[in-house]
Amino acid sequence: MAAAAVKTAWRRGLRASSRGAILPSAFNPIPIPIPIPSPRSERHGDKTMRRLPEIVLCASLALAAATYQPHVPAGAKPICAPDNGGITLPEDFCAVVVADRLGRARHLTVAPNGDVFVALANRREERGGIVALRDTTGDGVADVVTRFGENGGTGIALRGASLYFGPDDAVLRYTLPGGSLSPSSAPDTLVSGLPADRNHRAKSLALGTGRDLFVNIGSPTNSCQVQDRQNEAPGVDPCPDLATRAGIWRFDAERKGQTQAQGERFATGTRNIVALTFHDGRVWGAQHGRDQLFQNWPGLFDAAAGAEKPSEEFFQISRGDDFGWPYCYHDPERGQKVLAPEYGGDGETVGRCAQKKAPLVAFPAHWAPNALLFYTGNAFPAAYRGGAFIAFHGSWNRAPLPQGGYRVVFVPFRDGRPSAAWSVFADGFAGDSVQPGLARHRPTGLAQGPDGSLYISDDAGGRIWRVLYKGRRR
Secondary structure: OOHHHHHHHHHHHHOOOOOEEEEOOOOOOOOEEEEOOOHHHHHHOOHHHHOHHHHHHHHHHHHHHHHOOOOOOOOOOOOOOOOHHHOEOOOOEEEEEEEOOOOEEEEEEEOOOOOEEEEEEOEOOEOOEEEEEEOOOOOOOOOEEEEEOOOOEEEEEEEOOEEEEEEOOOEEEEEOHHHOOOOOOOOEEEEOOOOOOOOOOOOOEEEOOOOEEEEEEOOOOOOOEOOOOOOOOOEOOOOHHHHOOOEEEEEEOOOOOEOHHHOEEEEEOOOOOOEEEEEOOEEEEEOOOOOOHHHHOOOOOOHHHHHHOOOEEEEEEOOOOEOOOOOEEEEOOOOEEEEOHHHOOOOOOOHHHHHOOOOOEEEOOOOOEEEEEEOOOOOOOHHHOOOEEEEEOOOOOOOOOOOOOOEEEEEOEEOOEEOOOOEEEEEOOOOOOOOOOOOOOOEEEEEEOOOOOEEEEEOOOOOEEEEEEOOOOO
16 A cells, blocks of 8 residues: 555545444554444444455554665675585575574564664573674675574564563563664553463464464473373373463463463464464464374384374364364374374274364474464565465474484465465475484574565574575566
8 A cells, every 4th residue: 555545544444434443553652543443344244344454554664664674785795605605505595694692582673774773592501582683785694683582482572562472381561662683662561371381382473463472382292191202192082281381372462461361262183383473364274293103102103104294284274173182183194184093083983073273384303393473575586475484493203213303494375375386495404413402403483574575594503595586577
């Protein structure tokens, strides 16, 4: 929408009748008019309501553009590293090392002016938080580095002046005035008291339409056994963990002081979806599948099956979906979900799993998808537009087979669905030792820059890459 149209929508909103209300925007303390639907508009699809996401988004982007001013000299161009920072890329792509040795760099987000905000997880020797990166020379390398926050986390999302951050037990919101790299005050606590015990504590975030805030709350166990990860221990049925874990919760992105009970369990049966995003009006995620089929059930599975099953699943997530954990897992050999051995499965029986939602794409077992990004830019060739990048953190339990993952893959999309087989986009992160404790780098986060470049974070070496396309436009 052109700037004039944005202004027109803004002025019309300020003159809203009794069917309109003025609510605060996440982009700016100036309020944006949000029409409140009447019963008639809900039934018949009032045109204003149908266009609401477009109106709000365009107005918000206009305000954000005014907030984030560029700091790079005009005409300056980023300089790719001779070895692309140690990774391999397709022909005509190259990478800049934006920053290095930051700590446990988890997810990241990029402001409209190119400033980068990275979530840092805690380490034994130091607390995490957020690190902000700015390039003022135009070579692509951050020369201004600012850290803030008192606790580490994984999820991070930026909307205008509001920076959302996900420690393991909460969702915080910082205010960044005037495109600043650091907040003006202590953060607002939007959600507190989220479960963060045992396994899968990381909280990934996705901002949806309007005030929707989606949060991953991973399962506390491998498969909800009476004794976690123990040989032939049966599963608890029904699994009590599903009440507060193993799902996607929806909260209000503008409301302070929420608890988990005040949110909505949007979808369930997801063991752990660190790779979570919102795109084209829908929620999407990629799941860490279960472990130890062979180790816990050697009478049903051999070592090769334990290494190659189950699939890592890529989902489109709708309200009310049930993806089947802990009762089901996806068998790549059969191409369907089957009943887990903890619940009477034998590697073939489908049972209750026939009613669970299937994945869009099944990836190799144990690769650990940690980030998901739909590419909406124009800097890459046309084949990439609308497709999905997925960062695989890498496996620890594919023995006796080689460990796998440690790469970024690309899934082409058309008309809202995968349109061709996935392919490896970026590789070589692990270096010579493809093992979790020895890998040089482990891809963890993905973000798109305002110029269409692709940012990748790494929580092993703390490196940030910016991937650029240098070939002819096609």
